[in-house]
Amino acid sequence: MNMKKDDAKIFRKIAKYEEKLASKFPDIPKHDLHLILRNLLKPKSWPKRFLLRRLKNNIYVP
């Protein structure tokens, strides 16, 4: 897999916090915890995605 070194560093940081905070906040599902941490720790240069688009068949996609 081709991943930039900087990106790999961010993912390691996310994983580190995920491990640390999972036990402190057991009520937060691990899947959500990962996404929250990813959003909060990602560098400004990473693209921000927040809009869905509606396809003709009424299916919403990012």
Added chain:
Amino acid sequence: MSPDEIILLKILKELKKVKLEAILVGNVACALQGVPVMTYDIDFFVIDTNINRKKINLFAKNLNMQILKINDELSETIRTENKEMVVDFVFRLGHNQTFEKVRAKSIKLKIGNFYVNVASLNDILISKKEANRPKDKAILKLIEDTIKIKNELNKK
């Protein structure tokens, strides 16, 4: 810059052009502050005045958007849309959430070369709790969880 940021930037440029002061609220405001949500529309909180309603008209005209509910003086939301985007202007958030109070607690985020006032997660949480619609209820816990994690990260 992502396609979503490009759309938001286009909106911010137009808001500046028509001199409409607006605070970003709703799910886009949540997403920009770390809550893992996506949405179909972009919501802005504005003060309900005749001048602002005219500015919203001009905003929509300049971006070739259709205006819904604009003739209803009692309406608390004006929806503007074209094939590319849906932008809602809301005149009321939760009870006791005045524009000035929400602005005082808002944060400034940079999108491209523009800054946007974004309502705090706490204010969004209050407004969504009061709105009490199923779509709002569905993300309450995600907002609360994000606030908890944010506070935890800020401690370090």
